[in-house]
Amino acid sequence: MPMADANPLPLLGQGKKGLRIHDLVKAPANTPWAKAKQQSWDASEPATVYTTPEVLADGTPCSAVTVILRTKGCHWWWSSGCTFCGYFNDTRDDVTNDDLHAQWAAAKAKFDDFKDQAMVKVYTSGSLLEDREIPVAFQETVLRDCAELGKELIVESRCEQLTEEKLSWATSINNTFTVAIGLEAYDDEVLRFHVNKGFSTSSWDRAVANLQKFNLRIKTYLMFKPPFMNEADALDHCVKWIGAVAEQSDEISVNPMNIQRGTVIDRLHRHNEYRPPWLWSLVDMIRRAHPLIHPKGGVNGDDDQVSRLIVHPTAGGKIRGSHNCGSCDAEVVAAIERYAVSGSLLEFEGLTCDCETVWQNEVMLERQLPVPLGLSKPRRGSVVNRLRSP
Numbered sequence: 001m002p003m004a005d006a007n008p009l010p011l012l013g014q015g016k017k018g019l020r021i022h023d024l025v026k027a028p029a030n031t032p033w034a035k036a037k038q039q040s041w042d043a044s045e046p047a048t049v050y051t052t053p054e055v056l057a058d059g060t061p062c063s064a065v066t067v068i069l070r071t072k073g074c075h076w077w078w079s080s081g082c083t084f085c086g087y088f089n090d091t092r093d094d095v096t097n098d099d100l101h102a103q104w105a106a107a108k109a110k111f112d113d114f115k116d117q118a119m120v121k122v123y124t125s126g127s128l129l130e131d132r133e134i135p136v137a138f139q140e141t142v143l144r145d146c147a148e149l150g151k152e153l154i155v156e157s158r159c160e161q162l163t164e165e166k167l168s169w170a171t172s173i174n175n176t177f178t179v180a181i182g183l184e185a186y187d188d189e190v191l192r193f194h195v196n197k198g199f200s201t202s203s204w205d206r207a208v209a210n211l212q213k214f215n216l217r218i219k220t221y222l223m224f225k226p227p228f229m230n231e232a233d234a235l236d237h238c239v240k241w242i243g244a245v246a247e248q249s250d251e252i253s254v255n256p257m258n259i260q261r262g263t264v265i266d267r268l269h270r271h272n273e274y275r276p277p278w279l280w281s282l283v284d285m286i287r288r289a290h291p292l293i294h295p296k297g298g299v300n301g302d303d304d305q306v307s308r309l310i311v312h313p314t315a316g317g318k319i320r321g322s323h324n325c326g327s328c329d330a331e332v333v334a335a336i337e338r339y340a341v342s343g344s345l346l347e348f349e350g351l352t353c354d355c356e357t358v359w360q361n362e363v364m365l366e367r368q369l370p371v372p373l374g375l376s377k378p379r380r381g382s383v384v385n386r387l388r389s390p
């Protein structure tokens with residue numbers, strides 16, 4: 001047998017189909033710890049149900065309930081998966097229609113049919129309107145219950161499910177819900193090579209046109225600092241993407257990268273090749289994006305508001321989430337979260353720390369020496385590996 005055939009990894013130039021990222025990195029989902037975790041939970045109980053303060057579409061403050069269901073997960077993950085997505089940790093492939101109905105009933109029972117919550121967010125670690133993931137009967141239950149209870153409903157979806165046919169069916173049951181789409185980046189190269197998203201900006205454009213046809217509200221998630229991107233690029237790109245999607249989005253939620261177990265980004269992080277975003281970058285991003293959201297310098301609720309910009313640093317201040325030096329983190333996270341409610345740049349007034357200079361220098365150096373993994377200490381990788389690969 002020639003050498004090439006004995007090698008299980010097809011290399012470039014061998015005339016064979018190359019391996020997909022998926023073949024190389026999906027393994028963590030099948031490791032004993034992941035399997036044990038997946039089997040450990042009760043399929044008739046939702047993953048989590050909790051309430052948070054929110055604002056309704058018309059700006060009225062309210063209490064919102066978030067229901068995170070245990071599902072089969074995301075069909076894109078089954079065949080490939082996004083580079084940062086750790087949702088597989090919470091899914092199990094044997095969830096039935098009855099299980100989902102039991103989980104939903106448990107969530108409603110816990111909060112007395114959501115009597116004190118005007119808004120209901122239903123998250124499925126995938127797309128609620130995807131028939132391969134969620135039985136149609138259950139999609140219908142969620143849509144109908146929220147319509148009958150008079151709740152503002154938010155569901156998550158990828159783009160390809162949002163066809164005219166599907167939306168015309170869904171709106172025949174519930175005609176005023178919001179669809180949150182994990183677009184991550186308004187840039188086809190970033191979607192393909194950094195995120196491995198499996199759809200393009202034009203599929204988002206099509207989905208948005210369909211949602212507008214049915215008068216549904218649109219929430220767009222953007223990812224701050226996907227893998228293989230330095231801090232300066234993350235900052236500049238994210239401001240650009242906010243500008244590109246603001247007109248069409250009722251809300252833009254920027255998710256600063258946080259490291260979830262068993263993902264591509266987890267590997268990079270463990271190898272010291274990725275540093276989660278600085279909180280200072282998020283503050284700078286908000287300052288630069290604010291004029292795109294409020295062209296006349298207003299705050300949330302003012303007439304000049306194009307969209308609503310929300311930044312919620314998950315695991316903010318922790319090593320696996322956005323962080324600064326450790327001593328100013330809590331204060332900066334709090335200011336960022338206050339901005340999501342008020343839309344006022346005054347939240348950042350007077351915020352300062354010695355580490356701001358370190359951040360500034362890093363970003364400045366990265367603009368002058370554009371290296372994809374960045375220049376900061378936690379991203380320099382192993383010295384031995386760098387010496388080995390000239």
Ligand code: SF4
Pocket residue numbers: 074075076077081082085086087125126158182197
């Ligand atoms: S589309 Fe969403 S749920 Fe699916 S793999 Fe990507 S991030 Fe995860």
Ligand SMILES: [Zn+2]
Pocket residue numbers: 324325326327328329353354355356
């Ligand atoms: Zn600091």
